[in-house]
Amino acid sequence: MRPGRRSMTTAQSPGSPITMIDRVASLLQVFDGHPRLTLAQIARQADLPRSSAHRILQRLVELGWVERQGYQYRLGLRMFELGSKVVQRERLHQACLPFMYALHRSTGLTVHLSTLLSGEVLHLERIGDWPERGETWRPGGRQPAAHSAAGRAILAHLTEADWPDLTFPPPATVYGVRTRTQLRRDLERVRDRGGVAVDVQGCTAGITAVAASIGPSGGSLRAALSLCGPAETVPVQEAGDAVRIAAMDIWYAASGLTRRPARVPAITRAC
Template structure:
């Protein structure tokens, strides 16, 4: 197949590369046929692009299967570690994990999803979307609702096309709005009680006040019997504020603890 001039422009080629990488995002491996079918890029073109990405280390090939390469991981790590919020969050997250035994997540809002950019701890072990670099629908997880709640209400999403992951998940726009109002009433802290994963409770707070301009939330997550919700709420709220103060260089108030350790 001969590409037309419009298909051969740098922008069109970048779009093709991006579409191939997006297919591999979040999947362990894909065959050439699967990638071609999902992107609607002809097999010959997809094969040529993938081979170049393999040469650059952005994609790895194992037999007939392709997956994201180590070079993509290296670039992602550099971006995350350049972030002041991430640097400030790490010691707080490790302190929370040591003191509570609950897994700590640092997450950001990406369009309608939550992207987990750091994780300290191992819970949940195998649930979809909870791994480092994993994505979850923002309306279905505590971190997402904590960040959505402080947006202008005109930007709040609807839930019409989302499939609830569990029977305890929010299942409609009216219920979502009620929950977002409750998050505001709690001072920005969101609670997910087995809505994402059965047997798992997560408590999240945005990093910094609403005017700080920081798109990040801190979450504590663990098995339902191990999570004392009130203590976890207090701990995650205080810790999120500590992260913002450390990242922004804001002095702590007299008597304020450097790290939140009660949960």
């Protein structure tokens, strides 16, 4: 490379995506501690040219991230909405942990907290060491929503119009869901069971899982609590009752509502 010539990997052009993201971030950060600011104040505090700040603000106003009132700007309702979702998710996570530990102690099964992410479920938390192998069952692991009990528990709480784009990769076993028609039939069974989804070796050979959605039908939370264990030892009915009760208790705790927690039934696993 010639001396004095800068590589595109080490320098960004003014209109590059990374540079633009940095500018938007620096602009939004100036609102921390300042409810309303003028264009001149925003440009000065964000260290941006006035024309650039004005152009970015105009686009953020169109998107609802920023609102303009006369000569002043403030954060918009879209930012509040996104922030509220983060707070709700964190509140849910903190509310879940005591119930997840109690559920693990009373059942001896592994407990997962999962959320719907596009067409997959993402496992956020796990209490229990089994299964020892299988990356898709660990925190951070993903499974197709149509294949997993947690995914189907969440989907059963949504109208089909609200479903994300679902994929139907070849299931790991002959018991897995293969088509949208099969999925619809399974979701009807989930609703008939009071919102409890059951997967017997459909997602992974040798594993049975039961799950219940957390929160009301049609809500924006899209999270589920599930139990899993060796297929030959999990008592499906008792495990389903336990996870449904715990999911309801978690929702009340996360919402700050007073409710006497129901007693989670102890489970006697088959030998």
